[in-house]
Amino acid sequence: MAGVGGGNDFQWCFSQVKGAIDEDVAEADIISTVEFNYSGELLATGDKGGRVVIFQREQESKNRPLSRGEYNVYSTFQSHEPEFDYLKSLEIEEKINKIRWLPQQNAAHFLLSTNDKTIKLWKISERDKRAEGYNLKDEDGRLRDPFRISTLRVPVLMPMDLMVEASPRRIFANAHTYHINSISVNSDHETYLSADDLRINLWHLEITDRSFNIVDIKPANMEELTEVITAAECHPHQCNVFVYSSSKGTIRLCDMRAAALCDRHSKFFEEPEDPSSRSFFSEIISSISDVKFSHSGRYMMTRDYLSVKVWDLNMENRPVETYQVHEYLRSKLCSLYENDCIFDKFECCWNGSDSAIMTGSYNNFFRMFDRNTRRDITLEASRENSKPRATLKPRKVCTGGKRKKDEISVDSLDFNKKILHTAWHPKENVIAVAATNNLYIFQDKMN
Amino acid sequence: MVARGLKRKLHDSEDSRGSFWETQLQSVLDISLDKYQRDQALVEPSLLRSVLINNTLRQVQSEVRTSLTEPTSAWKPQPPPRPQPEFLSQREIEDFSLSSAISAILKNLDAALDGGYNPPPSTLLPPPPQRTPLASVENLPGDGKFKQNLGFTHMMESCRTSSVGTSAVVSGIFQESTIDDLLMDLDTSVFGREMSSFAPHTFSFPADELMRYLPSLSTSSPAPSSSSGSREIHELEQIMDILIRS
Numbered sequence: 001m002a003g004v005g006g007g008n009d010f011q012w013c014f015s016q017v018k019g020a021i022d023e024d025v026a027e028a029d030i031i032s033t034v035e036f037n038y039s040g041e042l043l044a045t046g047d048k049g050g051r052v053v054i055f056q057r058e059q060e061s062k063n064r065p066l067s068r069g070e071y072n073v074y075s076t077f078q079s080h081e082p083e084f085d086y087l088k089s090l091e092i093e094e095k096i097n098k099i100r101w102l103p104q105q106n107a108a109h110f111l112l113s114t115n116d117k118t119i120k121l122w123k124i125s126e127r128d129k130r131a132e133g134y135n136l137k138d139e140d141g142r143l144r145d146p147f148r149i150s151t152l153r154v155p156v157l158m159p160m161d162l163m164v165e166a167s168p169r170r171i172f173a174n175a176h177t178y179h180i181n182s183i184s185v186n187s188d189h190e191t192y193l194s195a196d197d198l199r200i201n202l203w204h205l206e207i208t209d210r211s212f213n214i215v216d217i218k219p220a221n222m223e224e225l226t227e228v229i230t231a232a233e234c235h236p237h238q239c240n241v242f243v244y245s246s247s248k249g250t251i252r253l254c255d256m257r258a259a260a261l262c263d264r265h266s267k268f269f270e271e272p273e274d275p276s277s278r279s280f281f282s283e284i285i286s287s288i289s290d291v292k293f294s295h296s297g298r299y300m301m302t303r304d305y306l307s308v309k310v311w312d313l314n315m316e317n318r319p320v321e322t323y324q325v326h327e328y329l330r331s332k333l334c335s336l337y338e339n340d341c342i343f344d345k346f347e348c349c350w351n352g353s354d355s356a357i358m359t360g361s362y363n364n365f366f367r368m369f370d371r372n373t374r375r376d377i378t379l380e381a382s383r384e385n386s387k388p389r390a391t392l393k394p395r396k397v398c399t400g401g402k403r404k405k406d407e408i409s410v411d412s413l414d415f416n417k418k419i420l421h422t423a424w425h426p427k428e429n430v431i432a433v434a435a436t437n438n439l440y441i442f443q444d445k446m447n
Numbered sequence: 448m449v450a451r452g453l454k455r456k457l458h459d460s461e462d463s464r465g466s467f468w469e470t471q472l473q474s475v476l477d478i479s480l481d482k483y484q485r486d487q488a489l490v491e492p493s494l495l496r497s498v499l500i501n502n503t504l505r506q507v508q509s510e511v512r513t514s515l516t517e518p519t520s521a522w523k524p525q526p527p528p529r530p531q532p533e534f535l536s537q538r539e540i541e542d543f544s545l546s547s548a549i550s551a552i553l554k555n556l557d558a559a560l561d562g563g564y565n566p567p568p569s570t571l572l573p574p575p576p577q578r579t580p581l582a583s584v585e586n587l588p589g590d591g592k593f594k595q596n597l598g599f600t601h602m603m604e605s606c607r608t609s610s611v612g613t614s615a616v617v618s619g620i621f622q623e624s625t626i627d628d629l630l631m632d633l634d635t636s637v638f639g640r641e642m643s644s645f646a647p648h649t650f651s652f653p654a655d656e657l658m659r660y661l662p663s664l665s666t667s668s669p670a671p672s673s674s675s676g677s678r679e680i681h682e683l684e685q686i687m688d689i690l691i692r693s
Contacts, residue, residue, distance in 0.1 A: 089490065090490060090491050091490075178494055179493070179494070197494040197495060198494070225498060226498060226501075226502055227498065228494055228495050228498050230495065247495055247498055247499060279471075280471065280472075280475045280503060280506060280507065280510075281503070283499065283502055283503070283506070284499045284502075284503065287495070287499060334471065334474055334475065334478075337475070337478055338474075338478045343495075343496055343499070
């Protein structure tokens with residue numbers, strides 16, 4: 001089958017799966033965010049239990065030239081703990097909402113992780129040497145009696161087993177009244193923004209005791225609130241530009257040079273509503289759950305409940321491309337409203353060359369769209385297709401009439417198996433797909 | 448499975464549009480109210496979710512208003528037309544009741560998030576926790592407390608009575624003893640937390656106040672009296688049935 005993301009011979013195959021096989025999924029193990037770093041060497045996941053697990057790709061070895069490097073656990077740490085806000089009698093969830101890597105500047109790696117209220121900057125560093133031969137303490141660490149020291153010696157660095165340490169370097173707290181939904185590192189590598197339902201703040205990475213509020217859509221009278229911020233991102237090249245999306249399906253692009261408070265947008269992106277498809281659920285399904293700039297910075301992509309749209313930043317009145325993710329759900333919206341699935345927030349991502357986009361769906365299906373060939377493919381992340389280097393077979397949902405062999409009917413879809421978080425390696429055709437508590441890694445067949 | 452979303456065509460026949468749309472409207476209204484009530488019981492409902500549900504309820508409300516204003520005219524895909532003057536007070540009341548209920552949700556959430564009065568931790572089942580009466584009253588004109596509490600019940604009540612109709616029935620219904628019966632019939636779960644901030648076991652609303660907030664029945668359009676026997680305000684299906692047929 002002609003593939004997506006590469007040439008005609010392109011096919012995706014299974015590489016690895018991480019996580020427990022148990023049918024009973026512990027709530028804390030549910031993966032809530034997935035992110036490759038800038039080089040693709042590291043892959044970070046956050047879960048509902050507040051933990052971050054970082055995988056590192058092993059170097060391609062001469063012994064196994066045909067297989068790409070596998071991702072193995074590099075570091076695991078508890079990023080956020082559950083907290084209790086005594087003033088408001090509210091529990092603050094430790095679930096990691098987003099992880100964003102900082103560009104690497106030295107041997108250590110830095111990432112930002114956030115829960116609903118607090119953002120933390122973590123430093124992940126390697127230690128493979130330790131000093132031996134201290135004067136004031138012996139090898140066990142006990143202090144030596146200074147009066148018994150008769151000679152001085154210089155400590156020597158000795159190799160030790162590699163240890164990867166994660167330490168919190170900055171804690172950015174108490175700046176958000178509402179729940180943080182996005183963080184985004186700016187292209188200046190000095191600042192980043194954090195967005196909650198009603199406000200967006202700009203931080204300096206070195207300064208934790210204050211931030212600048214750059215967007216505030218809270219009305220004076222909360223009764224007038226009809227729209228909230230759902231996602232925000234910094235432009236990949238222009239450090240003065242950022243966008244934020246809303247629950248009404250609009251995107252606003254703001255220029256921080258224009259004013260200190262960016263309540264007035266520079267550009268306003270909205271597609272006019274199609275009156276023939278209007279329903280009670282039109283607004284809910286238009287709510288944007290994710291917005292991502294292309295690597296080039298020329299386009300941005302938004303995900304709403306049923307579709308993915310690619311926008312040209314130079315054209316505000318409609319997207320340049322629209323891809324239907326699971327249009328067969330349109331007739332089921334009432335049931336999906338009832339069981340809350342309509343509020344699921346799917347993410348989307350670009351491949352490294354911006355030629356393909358990927359997003360998740362239900363029944364552990366995920367979809368990829370090739371922007372050049374206009375081909376699309378539906379794949380499934382499941383344990384059944386988990387043989388090493390097994391090619392993934394395209395899946396199809398039968399929307400009516402006779403169900404062909406290997407097709408699955410809409411009513412048989414498992415709406416509890418949702419793929420909300422996916423990530424694409426920045427340079428290669430390697431993808432990470434989070435299916436509840438399991439992380440699947442797929443690679444292209446061509447080596 | 449409910450059928451696909453509403454398509455409004457200018458020349459759609461009354462019947463096919465009516466039953467279809469009616470079913471959807473009922474479902475959406477039921478589900479939305481259920482979600483609203485459940486979220487009210489949460490200590491910290493998601494703001495995005497609350498806003499989306501509230502906007503859906505507002506849309507349902509405007510559809511109801513449209514159907515009452517133009518019961519037999521063709522549908523327009525645009526927002527509902529201006530209501531006619533004779534319905535104005537009723538619309539205002541409905542509008543106000545529903546939006547006051549919606550604003551109650553948002554005020555509550557805001558109060559909780561902004562560190563206002565601290566409600567004790569709540570459960571989804573009764574007894575419901577205290578809400579923040581002062582915070583909500585601040586924002587509403589007039590008898591904020593009272594109007595707010597009757598929230599959805601008001602909408603239902605005003606919708607229902609508007610369709611019932613004849614003046615003979617009117618005078619029969621709104622005698623004092625009947626008002627007490629009405630109040631006893633009210634589903635207290637609709638009040639949710641509001642009730643606990645008032646005298647918990649007594650309905651102390653004077654009957655004439657209740658009268659003020661009910662629509663002027665002499666202006667209501669004629670309607671089948673199929674529901675005149677039913678006093679159960681919380682049976683939304685019957686109410687919506689009447690609305691559609693009227």
